[in-house]
Amino acid sequence: MADSPQHVAIIMDGNGRWARSRGLPRAAGHRSSMKVVRKIVEECVQRKLGYLTLFAFSSENWRRPPDEVGMLMNLFLDALDREVADLHRNQVRLSFIGDRDLLGAELARRMHNAEQLTAGNSGLRLFVAMAYGGRWDLTQACRSLAADVASGTLAAADIDETRVAERLALAGVPDPDLLIRTGGERRISNFLLWNLAYTELYFTDALWPEFSAAHLDEAFESFARRERRFGKISEQLAAKADA
Ligand code: IPE
Ligand code: IPE
Ligand code: MG
Numbered sequence: 247m248a249d250s251p252q253h254v255a256i257i258m259d260g261n262g263r264w265a266r267s268r269g270l271p272r273a274a275g276h277r278s279s280m281k282v283v284r285k286i287v288e289e290c291v292q293r294k295l296g297y298l299t300l301f302a303f304s305s306e307n308w309r310r311p312p313d314e315v316g317m318l319m320n321l322f323l324d325a326l327d328r329e330v331a332d333l334h335r336n337q338v339r340l341s342f343i344g345d346r347d348l349l350g351a352e353l354a355r356r357m358h359n360a361e362q363l364t365a366g367n368s369g370l371r372l373f374v375a376m377a378y379g380g381r382w383d384l385t386q387a388c389r390s391l392a393a394d395v396a397s398g399t400l401a402a403a404d405i406d407e408t409r410v411a412e413r414l415a416l417a418g419v420p421d422p423d424l425l426i427r428t429g430g431e432r433r434i435s436n437f438l439l440w441n442l443a444y445t446e447l448y449f450t451d452a453l454w455p456e457f458s459a460a461h462l463d464e465a466f467e468s469f470a471r472r473e474r475r476f477g478k479i480s481e482q483l484a485a486k487a488d489a
Contacts (some may be wrong), residue, residue, distance in 0.1 A: 248446070248472045251423035253297035254290070254465075255445070257437055258283070260429025260453030267453075273317050278455040280325050284332075289459050290370055291336050297371045297419055301437050305345070305379030319353060322376065326356045330363065337369030343415035344378030345386075373416065380439030387413035416441055424469045428454045428461075446472045 258279060265275030283300065290298045303318060333340055342357045349357075357376070390413045394400035400409075411417065422438065422445045430451040434442065448465045450457075475483060 248423070248469055248474050250293075250466065251295070251469055253299070253420050253422045253424075254295060255299040255301070255422035255425045255438060255442070256286070257301045257425070257427040257429075257435060258454040258457075259427060259431060259435075261455055263429065264453040264455040272314060275453075275455055276318060276321055280321065282455055282457055283325075284329065285459070286457065286462060287333070287338065287370070287372060288336070289462055291338065295370055297373070297422075299343075299373040299375060299416070299422060299438070301375045301378065301435075303344075303376050303378070304436055305377060305382050306436060308348070308377075319350060323353055323356065326353075326360055330360045333360075333372070334364050334367065337367045338364060339367040339369065339371050340364045341371070341373050342376050343373055343383070344376040345382055346377070348377045371419070373419070375415075375437070378415070379436045380434070380442075381436055383415050383438070384440060386415075411440070414440055421445060424448060424465065426450065426462075426465045428452050428457050444474070444476055446474065 261275030261279045262272040263275070264278065265272050268274075287298065302322070307318075308315060330340070340360050342361065346354050346357070387410055391400065391405055391409065395402050395405075416438065419441075421441045421443065425434075425437075425442055425445045426448045427433075428450055430449070430453075432449050446469055448468050450461060450465070452458075452461050473480065473483065
């Protein structure tokens with residue numbers, strides 16, 4: 247049996263379908279999703295989770311119609327304004343991962359301010375992935391390593407898994423134990439490609455705007471039933487548990 251997860255990552259999918267099924271525009275689904283983010287973050291604070299990483303906007307989401315992209319960017323701006331004070335009160339330390347150069351200056355400024363404000367907090371570490379893609383992350387890590395090799399501060403032969411991990415957006419953060427994807431799709435959609443190598447995957451048909459504490463419980467219960475072998479065999483794990 248797995249212990250309770252220390253780091254949970256969530257692909258918050260299904261906003262558009264939730265809205266359409268109610269005869270509403272997709273934007274209504276995105277607006278509704280914010281309440282759920284708030285609720286689930288509170289749940290994770292109460293459960294004393296160490297790390298929560300939320301996929302809010304992918305590298306590929308720039309391909310959506312410009313109206314929808316603009317609507318989402320405004321929603322993120324509003325959400326930052328509204329939520330940061332409460333997060334701070336709850337001791338949440340907020341960070342963003344992704345290609346900030348692609349975001350508007352005002353959004354980037356507010357993200358930076360929120361990070362500064364909450365940097366000293368000791369509670370939940372909340373990462374929000376914005377303009378994030380696993381391939382982008384690996385690519386920028388390669389570029390950073392290559393620059394050090396070119397300048398002579400790093401030998402190519404010294405590049406190992408630890409060195410790569412140090413250059414990723416989630417450097418120093420334990421890999422997610424559990425990935426939850428709502429909305430019924432069973433794919434990773436270019437989320438944390440490196441970090442998810444041994445993560446337990448949990449897919450639910452619940453659409454993100456209807457995702458609740460009870461759904462989170464189900465995911466945690468499913469996780470608790472998994473046997474995480476990391477390449478070993480069951481007998482080795484049992485021996486360790488007995489020791
Ligand atoms: C997830 O919901 C939100 C983002 C990707 C920004 P979707 O907008 O993908 O909703 P569906 O998948 O179309 O229902
Ligand atoms: C994944 O959802 C990205 C986020 C939830 C932010 P998508 O709805 O964009 O994924 P695909 O395109 O259906 O794989
Ligand atoms: Mg989707």
